[in-house]
Amino acid sequence: MAQVDELLSRELKVLLRIRDTEERCLSIRICIELHSSAGSSHKKDLVVRMTDDTDPYFLYNLVISEEDFQSLKIQQGLLVDFSAFPQKFIDLLCQCSQEENKEVPRFLLQLSSSASLLSGSPAQLDVIETNPFKHLTHLSLRFLPATDMEVKSYLANCLRCVKEEKNVLKKTLSKTEEDLTRQLIFTQQ
Template identity: 40%
Template structure:
């Protein structure tokens, strides 16, 4: 999982067979974390296991740039072809709101959904987690899946939400991986620029330290020279006083 969450991520839409038939959008990255997910179902039907899956929530615009679109992507670090996603526009959300008995509007929904996912993250490692994300796979390959969040109390299991997802086909996985590659390249460029700035600062700091050291050395040498000159003058004065005293003593004897 990422420790640094960029403020935006690339989304590629359109026909992935050619770059000319695709378009790229910068969507706002609302959530990007590893979440413990109970994966159920699938072709074998009986499997059920807890996996760490990456959940990304992006808020962007549709192709016409007229309506906002919320995209949710579920991926696995251990399987680059594991990809389940859903997207819902402001208009489509009204149907989802009625279907799921959701009380908030489109703009509030991402925050509330993220709160549920954060509860799942906070319950990680518990023997009986209070909140658990559940991904139900279709019985056949290519069938729709569903991602939900279940809260367990002493009385019953409460399903807070269940969103219909599509498993990735070749085209959607290709677009997702291409977008992630663009994200990584963008992060690399940012790192290079910041690293370059840090190198410049380090070089300037090193030059300042070397200049200060040289100045300190020069001051020590100047002080040593001044001390030597003062000592020489003292020695000369002492010698003169000694000669004067001897001369005065000789004069006294005569």
């Protein structure tokens, strides 16, 4: 069994750009997990998921293995190694989050695609810093839209979690009613 460590699950504002013609703001949830396979291989994958809390079919995935990371590092001139990368990525996302309500954010997340979202085309997530001189892309990640099978398994997992949360609420409700009713009776005596 693989071990899964959730490093981040956070709703963030992104600037959506489709074919340089459409531009609008969107809230997406970015979830970052580290998957470590058991056994002697010690293979680690960084799994990044983009979802939309209001649209159950919205699911984009990116899996970065240690080997993939070497190419990414060279391509984008990164100076950190695989183990330090997740935290750096999270720091960048937090910087964007802190700026997301500003009129002119210094850091912003841009999601771009050559076709409308969920049409089956990949989507690119860029962390962009804007200074008085130019736009600087700190990181650029390419996500693939999930297959029906992946969406199915993601939704089954969401359903399991929401059902659990619902059950916890149900128990809390009946316990609260019980406790307070008991206190009420006690006080009335």
